[in-house]
Amino acid sequence: QQQVKQSPQSLIVQKGGIPIINCAYENTAFDYFPWYQQFPGKGPALLIAIRPDVSEKKEGRFTISFNKSAKQFSLHIMDSQPGDSATYFCAAKGFSGAGSYQLTFGKGTKLSVIP
Amino acid sequence: GAGVSQSPSNKVTEKGKDVELRCDPISGHTALYWYRQSLGQGLEFLIYFQGNSAPDKSGLPSDRFSAERTGGSVSTLTIQRTQQEDSAVYLCASSLVARTNTEAFFGQGTRLTVV
Numbered sequence: 001q002q003q004v005k006q007s008p009q010s011l012i013v014q015k016g017g018i019p020i021i022n023c024a025y026e027n028t029a030f031d032y033f034p035w036y037q038q039f040p041g042k043g044p045a046l047l048i049a050i051r052p053d054v055s056e057k058k059e060g061r062f063t064i065s066f067n068k069s070a071k072q073f074s075l076h077i078m079d080s081q082p083g084d085s086a087t088y089f090c091a092a093k094g095f096s097g098a099g100s101y102q103l104t105f106g107k108g109t110k111l112s113v114i115p
Numbered sequence: 116g117a118g119v120s121q122s123p124s125n126k127v128t129e130k131g132k133d134v135e136l137r138c139d140p141i142s143g144h145t146a147l148y149w150y151r152q153s154l155g156q157g158l159e160f161l162i163y164f165q166g167n168s169a170p171d172k173s174g175l176p177s178d179r180f181s182a183e184r185t186g187g188s189v190s191t192l193t194i195q196r197t198q199q200e201d202s203a204v205y206l207c208a209s210s211l212v213a214r215t216n217t218e219a220f221f222g223q224g225t226r227l228t229v230v
Contacts, residue, residue, distance in 0.1 A: 006157070034218070043119070043221030044158070045208055089157060095137060100163045100171035103208075103219055107157035 003027050006101075006106025013080055021038050021075045021109045023060050023090035028071070030104075035064065035075050038087045046086070048075070080113045087111070101102035116183065117141070119205050127228045128197055136192040136225045138187035139207030148208040148219060149182055149192050164190060197229045 005024045013019045023042040025033075030088045036044035050057045050064040050073065055066045077084055094097055096102040116226050120139040128134050140147050149161040160174035164184045175181070181196075184190040194201055208219040 036221075041223070043208075043223045045221065046218050049218070094170070096173070100165060101146070102160055102163065102171070104160065105150075105158040 003030075003100070003104045004062065004090060004106045006090050006109060008109060009110075010110045012114060013110045015081060017113070018082075019077050019080055019111055019113075020033040020091065021088055021111075022072065023041060023092075023106050024039050024070075024072045025092045025104075026071065027092070027094060027096075027104075030092035030095075032093040033064070033066065033073050034091050034093070034103075035062075036105075038089065042073075046091055077111075082113045082115050085111055085113050119207055119209050119220050121222035121225050123225060124223065125226045125228075127230060129186065130199060130229055133195045134184075134197055134227065136194075136205050136227070138190045138192070138207030138209075140188065140190070140207070140224060141220055142188075143209055144209035144211050145187065145222075146188050146210045146212060146219075147184060148210075149190070150206045150208065151203045152206055152224070155201045161205075166213070194227075197214075197227075199229045202229045204229055 027044050034049035035047045037047045038044040048059045048062045050066050052068045063076040066073045087110045089108045090106040093103045122137045145166045147164040149181045162182045163171040178224040179195045204224040204226045208221045210217045210219040
């Protein structure tokens with residue numbers, strides 16, 4: 001069972017565009033929603049995160065929008081740059097049935113920003 | 116070093132051999148995760164350690180996979196009788212505590228190739 005669904009699988013935008021990546025979750029026990037950025041050959045690195053009591057969080061050019069009732073959240077990248085080209089993963093963290101605070105990931109979105 | 120360290124960075128092994136992958140978490144981090152990342156896939160949860168509590172092994176795909184964490188620090192993931200489908204990047208992450216809003220820091224991963 002995939003608990004976090006992410007779309008699209010890949011995305012190509014021109015420099016300056018605003019790519020939007022969407023995620024949906026099922027487990028209402030999730031209460032922390034981070035986004036990770038991964039460059040080839042590197043491990044994922046935390047980009048920005050949100051808690052469900054907040055509907056929007058902005059850090060620099062990155063914004064998370066969160067809709068608790070719909071169990072959906074999205075990442076917007078303002079004024080995208082070629083250096084933003086990477087794979088982006090949404091994730092959700094919360095108490096799992098197995099007794100641990102699991103961090104569950106979406107399948108990732110490969111973003112390419114064309115100069 | 117200050118980050119999560121994984122070794123080896125690359126491992127090529129013959130089908131049927133056993134392999135050990137090592138993770139050195141950030142000093143003082145009590146939570147440690149192992150994930151598997153296959154080509155084009157997201158991060159698949161394998162196992163989670165939190166302090167001295169029993170590990171959450173719910174993500175291990177078969178009994179050929181096992182992991183231990185000695186002294187609450189270094190962790191070793193062992194794959195016995197490796198199969199070609201075990202080829203993937205194995206990522207380790209650590210976080211300060213188990214609280215849901217604490218950041219998980221990833222290592223650069225071990226790329227395992229089974230030939």
